[in-house]
Amino acid sequence: MSICPVCRFRSNNWGDVASHIHDMTSRSDPPHVMWLNRNLSSREVSSQELAGTLEDYFSLKGGLSSWIRGKVIEKIYGERPHPFILAMQKPNRAVLLGYVIEHRHFLRNWIRVLSMIVYKTDKDDVARYELENISQEFLGNGSPPHYELLIRMGESLGLTRDEIMSYDPLPSTSSSIKVWRNIAETRSWVETMASMHSMELIADKSLRNYGSKMHYFNPSILTDQDYPDAVKKFLAEGYNADEYHAWKALELVEKYSQELGVVEDVQVSFLRSLDALSKYLMARLERAMEFDPNLIKFVEAVT
Amino acid sequence: MKVITNGRETGKKETGCALCGGTWGSYYEDVEDQSMFFCCDLCAKAFINTVNEVKKRTGWDHLDQLELKGNYYTGRTCVARREGKEYKFYVKFNDEADIETFREL
Ligand SMILES: [Zn+2]
Secondary structure, three states, rough: EEEEOOOOOOEEOOOHHHHHHHHHHHHOHHHHHHHHHHOOOOOOOOOHHHHHHHHHHOOOOOHHHHHHHHHHHHOOOOOOHHHHHHOOOOOOOHHHHHHHHHHHHHHHHHHHHHHHHHHOOHHHHHHHHHHHHHHHHHOOOOOOOOHHHHHHHHOOOOOOOHHHHHOOHHOOOOOOOOHHHHHHHHHHHHHHHHHHHHHHHHHHHHHHOOOOOOOOOHHHHHHHHOOOOOHHHHHHHHOOOOOOHHHHHHHHHHHHHHHHHOHHHHHHHOOOOHHHHHHHHHHHHOOOOOOOHHHHHHHHHHH | OOOEEOOOEEOOOOOOHHHOOOOOEEEEEEOOOOEEEEOOOHHHHHHHHHHHHHHHOOOOOOOOOEEEEEEEOEEEEEEEEEOOEEEEEEEEOOOOOEEEEEEEO
């Protein structure tokens, strides 16, 4: 099946989908135009050429999870790595506070959306995987949960717990959360699972073996005396996490998307999620600028 | 007004959307009595909002040149020019193309 990544118009060939998209762009339909600009190319091509490009873009040469990993690397770690990732190579207090304040909202939403997967699935292996993930994030298994470690990182940088909790999310964070909630509410649990767990790949240190030029943050931070222990603890948790974790989720996605015949839908929902992720990561830096206005110079230099 | 988007002059169908540089679409809008090409109405709205904000903040009645660098995700760092004067700023839009963040540089 060939599928329009914007409105999910379906056909059994890419030629039809390309004509459809071409038709929509000739009418300057914003969602179709924006999708092409952000994902494929900002240069207009013929319907015929577009058909080939789309087919290539969506083809699963090494399976669905490899395709997902490739797109994550391309978008976040590609030729121009995301400014937040660049800032994390040597984050100052402001960058880490921006991370804490916005990520608190992300993590709260994370748990809610994973609950939707549990609610919707009839597969025990999926329910078990998500329940374990939820409890690790929110309750911790004997050790402090991820959510708590994040707050402690903020405290170690000079904000009180009440101050951290008092921030509403920035508009970009809210807008991205809306995208993830919309996927959870309107799409299948497999699509939701792909959308959420593909985001964990950005912190997966094995990405460097697949063409990523840098890690999520510079690992030397973990032994750097200039960073408080709570910062190292929070970052180390992600760094030392079993990198198999996200892969396990994507394996389940790969298996069930085939079984349920929703592979193309999964691809499209994942791309929407990746778009929201890029936007959300910038919100962390925007928040950081409130603590360090000079960060704008950094953003200017890297964009 | 001359517009430079990510290093290239834009504003015509062949050169690309004045905001994002894309050549898809066919949306035209008059900006300072000059017909300008945009890929969609949201890019046009964002661009016009930016020009108006610069005029409001600088008191200029006209821009000679606007240079934009960046994209939807990162926001855009810009330089507006008028008779040898320069005004530098960062701008980011929300999903409705309204200005979400505007910082002078
Ligand atoms: Zn545009």
